[in-house]
Amino acid sequence: MRYELYYWPGIQGRGEYVRLALEEAGADYVDVARGARGTAAMMKMMEQGGTPPFAPPFLKAGKLLIGQTANILLYLGSRHGLAPKTEAGKLWLHQLQLTITDLVLEVHDTHHPIGPSLYYEDQRAVAKKRTDEFWNERVPKYLGYFEGLLKDNGGAAVAGRRITYVDLSLFQIVEGLRYAFPRRMKAFESDIPGLVGLHDRVAARPNIKAYLASDRRIAFNEDGIFRRYKALDG
């Protein structure tokens, strides 16, 4: 079965957590809106009857149409060896992905504190305050949590013995924070040696390494979740 991933074609965004899982799994998939059918195909799919997604990303898997990033990973994880096999293990991993989902939204809110419908340029002053708060309070709390889990689990993966979709997502978190906040992140990294090591090991995995070097990996830019605005980098 060839999966169809639907997501905005110009950004990594939330779609990237799905792309990383598909790539690590070596799954057969097409990133629909980046192809000839473009964003129009995505919009059309959102208006279909039955189970229309609220927002991208969503994944067509045979007859299933699955929305919400963490839900897509819940589905893919079981099918591609990227999640534990037990119910307890699956629930735990999904819980961690939902915690990453919360973190990703807080990253987004650093540049969009007044809401997603206004431009960053219209909320700069508040964005600065929210970003200070994010780095003073939230980053240490979230990344400290995952650093602790990683350590308690032996250091190789956050949950279980093998790499999971949560490890892939944490790679993206480190990568994204480095892009968006190079100065702040450089100062912070000594607090999370385990996560930095995990990031490096994920980046070196053959399928991920090949993906990152390919044109399937979209470059970070200022339309995505992780945006580099000098004024926000402390």
Added chain:
Amino acid sequence: MRYELYYWPGIQGRGEYVRLALEEAGADYVDVARGARGTAAMMKMMEQGGTPPFAPPFLKAGKLLIGQTANILLYLGSRHGLAPKTEAGKLWLHQLQLTITDLVLEVHDTHHPIGPSLYYEDQRAVAKKRTDEFWNERVPKYLGYFEGLLKDNGGAAVAGRRITYVDLSLFQIVEGLRYAFPRRMKAFESDIPGLVGLHDRVAARPNIKAYLASDRRIAFNEDGIFRRYKALDG
């Protein structure tokens, strides 16, 4: 098996979506932090090894400790007839709950746009802007989406033929918006007749009705997600 729910004892908050599911199911549960063991029992549980939750609510179900509201509902839904039985149905319902999760966070951000660590009183002016944005753009988008799904599904429930945990959560959304923004919500309700009807039917279900009349239902207040601040009600 008696479930143990762990959540802040003074607010409905995110725990309320779990309480509503447990109550509708007639499940045997104890709301731990509201009992003699208090918040200390919750804090202790968060520091246990193994699978420590990032934040409340979390549910102890036998040996399982499950965190993240939507994840808890995913677990409970299957066991108590509050979700479809097919994999496709379960994924769809969970997707909808995750969309409600996003909405709940946006409700929270109306009074905390600069972040969760500062008081409302320190971010009033921004809160006003964010709330305007929320009501102009986000409420119509989210509630319009669920109104459409409800209509397309025949009007009795948002997904499937029976009441699910998503219907219970939508009851809480309507209830909460009425509490926090009475003027704005009153003006908006004519746009969502289906959801208002669903709210009323959920409120009239025997187990929910008994719950709402009991002291197990905590009253809305200004420490929870839905807060009534006159300045934000337009």
